[in-house]
Amino acid sequence: TKLQVDDFVPVAMLSEDPSALTVRADAPYKTLEEFIAAGKKAPGTLQVANPGTGSIYHLAAEMFERAVGIDLNPVPFTGANPAVQSLLGGHIDAVVTSPAEVAAHVAVGKLRILGVMAERRVTNFPEVPTLREKGYDVVIGAWRGMIAPKGTPQPVVDALRNISRTAAKEPAFASILAKQNLSIVYKDQPEFTAVIQKDNARFKELLGSLGMLSAAK
DSSP: OOOOGGGEEEEEEEEEEEEEEEEETTSSOOSHHHHHHHHHHSTTTOEEEESSTTSHHHHHHHHHHHHHTOOOEEEEOSSHHHHHHHHHTTSSSEEEEOGGGTHHHHHTTSEEEEEEESSSOOTTOTTSOBTGGGTOOOOOEEEEEEEEETTOOHHHHHHHHHHHHHHHTOHHHHHHHHHTTOOEEEEOHHHHHHHHHHHHHHHHHHHHHTTOHHHHO
């Protein structure tokens, strides 16, 4: 896409979820430390699925790989669902997605989340450690929010900000997200803008280092 962040006006962030490293429940590695040890023992052999090359979870896997010092074998799919299905079938070793996309399978004991790339533990998975707890400063995930086209009149942007702020406090909104294992994280325009600019800069650098610079321009 030729779209750039400057083509839009941030309004408000409404939700944010971390990336999660998930394996089959019967995998030989039961902890994050054991998975990392397996990766170091056999570099390039652990197959880790992601929802697609250049996707947020592909970048999360790359950041994880660099932070912990292992060489993984990335396997891109055409979305999170086929990636998770492949893990369930035993065709790959792990998948990096959001906790929400594996929650149902974790609940019935088919999959296990080894770690989340978040600042703090996820409410619905309090037993799962963050990478920071294990000494790896990896915080990356998918956020969702409202944006408007560049040039939108300021009164319209202000009205959308007020609507977003009100909606984020609605119990019905919280209930809908909770049922999908998603988290409410509200950030008004200034904070949301800062998040976008920070992510734009670090992802552009990462894409460049992966030889995908043309996609980041």
